[in-house]
Amino acid sequence: MAILIDRNARILVQGLTGSAGRHHGLSCRDYGSRIVAGVTPGKGGSQVEGIPVFDTVLEAVEHTAADVSMVFVPPPAAAEAILEAADAGIRLGVCITEGVPVQDMVLVNRALAGRPMRLLGPNCPGLITPGQCKVGILPADIHRPGHIGVVSRSGTLTYEAVLQLSEAGLGQSTCVGIGGDPIIGTSFIDVLALFNDDPETAGVFLIGEIGGSAEEEAAHWIRCHMQKPVAAYIAGVTAPPGKRMGHAGAIVHGGSGLARDKIAALRGAGVVVAESPARMADAMRQALEPNGGHPRQAP
């Protein structure tokens, strides 16, 4: 079954007529994803390689029963595109766009609260359920069907992890990129909870990085709720301080944002944290062993 998407997902692409939307929309279709529609205001009635294009998301949904939207709309209009998808009854929005203003995302997240649409991203590579469905820009050929759930704030670093997992014979149930922006629609915890309840998922690999405190919050959740083994890698152990790390998060959760604090929090929750990016699959394999080499602490 995996999580969020399977072969039945009916996908529309907001921005299908742009170069990135077209390239990746068609690449998803080549993988077997059901790309049922494109949406570009002003281009309704046209087609992209046989995929009908509509002026509005609502129109596309009415004609094609799309339930997932992949957003390739440029930053100035990305927030509007997400809100339009939510309004049209889309179940899962996946925003690939990088560079959406933070203020726009603060408003979008507030507007989505209490509504049925789940947003992935922005600034994310999308997600894939290997062998069934891909929504996003991930290189499909490195993935293998299997039972490891992958969740990550990164793009290419996720591909690195997946390549290692696949080469080690550890296929994936679903791989989910949650995005690298400070404000994103879906958190580590949201995805961990889905994997926890997914019978196809036997263990989870989590990829985090410096900044904010999402990994610490995930560690706390894992300690209290996670029934499955988790391994992780945190990037940025050697990142110079003060560079691109906003002043914001650390004020609230004193001492957070550093890789070493995240690693310590995850280890404290029984997560096997890879010492190097070359040993991510080793960490996953170790976590899957009985006791994972780490006796789990009681909450």
Add this chain to the structure above:
Amino acid sequence: MKMHEYQAKELLQGYGIPVPRARLVDSADAAALAAKALGGACVVKAQIYAGGRGKAGGVVRVDSADAARVLAGRLLDSHLVTSQTGEAGLPVNSLLVEELVAVRREMYLSVTLDRGAGRYCLIASAEGGVDIEQLARQSPRLVRRVVVDPLIGLRAFHARDIARFLGLEGRVAETATSMILSLYQCFQDKDASLIEINPLVVTEDERLLAMDAKFTVDDSALFRQPALSALRDDRQFEPLEVRAAASDIAYIKMDGRIGCLVNGAGLAMATLDMLAECGGQPANFLDVGGGADQGKVVEAFRILLEDPMVAGILVNIFGGIMRCDLIAESLVAAAQEKDCRLPIVVRMAGARREEGRKLLEGSALNIVWQDCLESAARTIVGRIAASA
């Protein structure tokens, strides 16, 4: 994007937030004139993109116009090293000469993003001139946070609550209330990611003044803030960082000898971590980004090759949006243009990897191909050690 103190204060003043009388100068003579106009005694403040200036000698009280001239002569065109600048420090190209203010008490006020809540928040403390992170850790009760619902905005009752928390009363409390609302409006209008007034002071004659201010703008919103983009002071960056920024390449100059070119921020950080584990030191962080065209990738390689510290290059690419053959073509083009003889270790995976490999192997460059990140890192570290 950071801003200088004087720019931050000009923006705040535009929203009716009072700041001390001051003049921006870029010569010793102008500093003396400014001091004279302010009555002789004044404060001279070095304008750099970093905090910690006071302890580093970048904010100094002087008693006369002559003293201001001497101090300005010493500070201007020097590099100021503070706890936040790194060893090289930052160049002092201008000074803010500011009136002396008789201060009764100091407070702290800021607006920033609360990532966990996904909302903006106002932070206040009755203790001014403090490190707010440390204070929040040690004495959380001295810090008030108001998390703002973006659909409702910051309201007058929030601002009154903050004023009361700061211990303000009467007319000053009223002024503070409207100042807090103006501050939040400014934050919204300018797509700020941080505005920090530290300290905010009450003067002996019962006025509120923003004595020092930090102002950071969301880089992702600069496309709709052209007036703010124009305020960027390129002299506060490494020249190669300025060039990289012009091409929208994420580049940070570091101290080592291995030039790194990677796609994706997470993978770029992991590559630096991997190098460190193998005993190597990166010359830079460089994320060429996802949707880069060949011109951008060639420019990224040029930037690495023009850094005199770089003795070898590590390329780590995982193709997704980015195609490995585009990277390979760009690498060959840039290396030929610069007549590069440096050892280059390339590791590629993902989209069009084999095409990329063929292009590199068919070139006359000093390139070693590696299949995995760890062996790539070890190889470049070994090559550089051998050539040193």
